[in-house]
Amino acid sequence: MDVTVTLTVNGVARTVTTDPERPLLDVLREDLHLTGTKYGCGDGRCGACTVLMEGKPIRSCVTPVSLADKKGITTIEGLAEGRSLHPVQEAFLEEGAMQCGYCTSGMILSAVALLQNKPNPTDDEIVTAMNGNICRCNGYIKIKSAIRRAADKMRR
């Protein structure tokens, strides 16, 4: 039985009538045409689908859309303000922290969440926070550098 879910995505109220068990990921991609959030595994183990719900990182592929009812969701499309990129996005560009770029959305959102909690993370804290995000180009070294660079930017 379909239900109507109201969620605020990147600051905009959206209403979707759909199966309550459908993954938030599918609703974002198929119904709201926000394809920046990626399918990677469907069981929450790779982090490609990471979005922020009420500021906290969640795996949208294992989050039924009904759980997002009346919640605020931030996707990769909602990070920049106009032409002005979020410091984490800037840092990824400056470090060249992407190869194919498919994991990048999830990496950036996980990093944003990390830096909200820990503005000056140690290397261990970066590894712990990011370990659920897989990059198969194995660009982990530059991603770590980008997170450190973003932390510097955000503290300034």
Place this chain on the structure above:
Amino acid sequence: MTEKLSTRNIAAEASKPSTATGEELTISRRTFVQTLGAGLLITVTDTLSWGQRRGGRGGGGGGSTPVVARLHLNEDGTISVMSGKVEEGQGARTELSQAAAEELRVPFERIRIVMADTDFVPDDGGTSGSRTTPYNVPPMRQAAATARELLTRFAAQQWQVEAGTLQVRDGTITHRATNRKLTYADLAKSKEIAEAFQQPIESDIALTAVSDWKVMGASIRRSNWRDLVTGAHLFPSDIVRPNMLYGRVLRPPSYRATLESIDLSAAKAMKDVVVVQEGEFVGFVAPSQFRATQALEAAAKTATWKTVKGPSSRTIHVYLKQRARMPAPAEKGFADAAKTLNATYTLAYIQHVPMETRAGIAQWNDGKLTVWAGVDNPPSAQRALAQMFDLPAERVRVIVPDMGGGFGGKHAAPAGQEAARLAKAVGRPVCVHWTRAEEFTWAYFRPAAVIECRGALDAEGKPVGWDFVNINAGGAAVDAPYNIPNKRVQSVGSDSPLAQGAYRCLAATGNNFARESFIDELAFAAGADPLEFRLAHLANDRIRAVLETVARHFNWSQRKKKVTPELGVGLACGTEKNSVVAACVEVGIDRKRGEIKVHEVCEAFECGPILNPANLTSQVQGCIIMSLGGALSEEIQFENGRILNANFGGYRVPRFRDVPKVDVHLVPKDDIPAAGGGETPIIAVAPAIGNAVFAATGVRLRSMPMRGEALRQA
């Protein structure tokens, strides 16, 4: 104004790196002009056959390929260039743009590259084998240099001066003496140039010397870089067509299983679901992936299958060896040897596991098929689709937006074929995006292998016999780059129970693992230091150079003295695809827990002149860390054709926590042609780890992945 142009025109729209949604078949002239620019429109629309024209082996530029097939001047001063190569994170987009910019004498930002659209670009073959750099960059440079020459000659003619007196800089041709100037933008509308660009690309034209490179050799970033951090880039799986539906396909539970019966009534009764059955092919189409999956699951639980017994991941190596045409052992060099050694090395099947699983979006219009797919060989995918639907190739168009990884695993486009079949049946565009479990199970595997090694030493500890047989994985880097008087290397086939195919650097990883481990075994038997033994017998000076480089940076001679049972160092080297690599590693070992932890990898790599240092560094770092998976943890587990670990929980790929200290040394060598750098850096790490484990523990691990548990038992 709207006009009916040939369907190729939407290629331009669709091939823009980040907005690959395309428009309807009738597009406005404005859209077209925005995309390719206004210049030389006549040439573009008249030359209908470029998409089908083969660029030559791996994308040649010589022969009959006209300049216009590669290059197009736009009125705004930008230049569109065409390549059949696919961007999958390895950097082809940037490298090919750099090549064109360099020879055209324009800044990098002036180049607009159109890639991997069979209606629109020359047939450059597949994107694999590290071939873009040696086989596709030169034709792009030749095309750009030929264009520059033609433009310069044209200006000289106009001004009645010698072409040699003209200068070309920043897209402007200048005659200094008379202060006359002509820009590429000025010439974009010229009919004479349009005609001149019909001339073949000059394959013997002089190219810019490495020492004069301004754009090539620089750490320039991909032009669509920003779209990757904003989510704006559309990967193949992000393509949405008007009225598009989502499709799922019924899969057998195991390899070679055949469908006996299925009850489709529940699926058919579901709202908005269309079931497509053609023999054993059963697909489910719905307005959402979720609904299509529900229909699939409802039907799948009613299916009965005839399964086939087969080997398991535990018995696979015996199975492969039994089915191999094994040669008799080599005798030369062994009969009079002071010492002989035998060892058997093995490799597991592994998956490529690109972050973006296979995806295909298919749309039929008036009997013409367009497929957007994540595939590294668009022309081959086009031919397969044409054959499947009995169409001439020109009625099939394959477009590959920059995709989410491949690593040799996306040579074909099965999801595109499935989407095309379903789209044809339902009369609407269909997207098929494989699940991770499908990708783990039905994408082909890096072959499992058995590698039999025999070696002989004389009384002085010099290697005098070498007999090396790879079973099932292939012949890449099967040779031993050492001076050994009696050497036999061979690759023999077997009968793989699972679908297998290419993987980053092919069999070179396995062959290098076995060879460089076994060379260490010979060095140990000869009582020699592993570095000294290699330097004494290496037959390749480029390998020698990187090995010496890495040993120096790693401080090999000091660190090997500090080896303990808990801390080992090892090294290895090799060559493949005309590049050379050497690595030193340090590992920590916890025998109680059965753990091997790689602390540090120091690697030196040389692939000729370096086209883009930042990109090459990413490739080398990526290869090193990717190789840790195959070395230590990645293994497909299966039994009777059933894949048992088709998820990230059961199949361990490297994560942040696994990343060691990585120290990369790119060694430039400017007196040879550039070779590709995205593969060979993967081959040296696994044997170096095995050698380090041996140095610490005296236990030789001969299977990839090398499991720490083996040390616990040992």
